[in-house]
Amino acid sequence: MAAPHQTRRPDPLTLEVVQLIGEAVARFHADYEEAAAEHALTGAQARLLSLLSLEPLPMRRLARKLRCEPSNVTGIVDRLEARGLVERRSDPGDRRVKVAAVTAEGRRVARSMRGSLRFAREPLAGLSERERLALRDALRRMVGDDEERAGAAD
Numbered sequence: 096m097a098a099p100h101q102t103r104r105p106d107p108l109t110l111e112v113v114q115l116i117g118e119a120v121a122r123f124h125a126d127y128e129e130a131a132a133e134h135a136l137t138g139a140q141a142r143l144l145s146l147l148s149l150e151p152l153p154m155r156r157l158a159r160k161l162r163c164e165p166s167n168v169t170g171i172v173d174r175l176e177a178r179g180l181v182e183r184r185s186d187p188g189d190r191r192v193k194v195a196a197v198t199a200e201g202r203r204v205a206r207s208m209r210g211s212l213r214f215a216r217e218p219l220a221g222l223s224e225r226e227r228l229a230l231r232d233a234l235r236r237m238v239g240d241d242e243e244r245a246g247a248a249d
Contacts (some may be wrong), residue, residue, distance in 0.1 A: 126215070139161065140174060141208060142161060145205050146160055147196060148205035148206070152194055153193070153194050154168050179200050
C-alpha cells in the first residue's frame with residue numbers, strides 16, 4: 096500500500112523569498128492605490144488604464160488580464176469612458192469585436208500615474224541594469240507565459 100502523499104516543507108530560503116515577494120507586492124499595491132487615488136481612480140480603473148496605454152484591447156482580453164469577469168470590465172470601461180479617459184472602437188481586424196482604447200487624456204493620466212509610483216522607481220533604481228534584467232527574467236519564469244497563450248486565443 097502506498098504511503099499518503101506528503102507535502103515537503105519549504106526550506107528557509109524559499110520561505111524568506113516568499114515573504115519578501117509578499118512584502119514587495121504589498122508595498123507596490125499600496126503605492127499603486129495611492130497614485131490611483133491622486134487621479135480619482137480606483138486600483139482596477141488605474142490598472143485598466145495602464146494596460147490600455149500600451150495598446151487597445153478587446154474586452155475579453157482585458158478581463159483575463161485583470162482576472163475578473165467581463166461584466167466588471169464593462170463597468171470599469173463605462174466609468175473611464177464617462178471621464179473621457181478611454182473609448183470603445185471597432186477592432187480593425189474584426190468589426191464585430193469592440194476594443195477599449197485610451198484617449199489622449201487617458202494616456203496623459205496613465206503617464207502621470209506611472210511617474211508617481213515611488214516603489215516602482217526607487218528600489219529598482221538601486222539595482223544595476225544586470226540585476227534588473229536578472230530579476231525580470233526570474234519573475235518571467237515564475238509567472239510563466241499564460242498571458243501569451245491566453246492572448247493567442249483572441
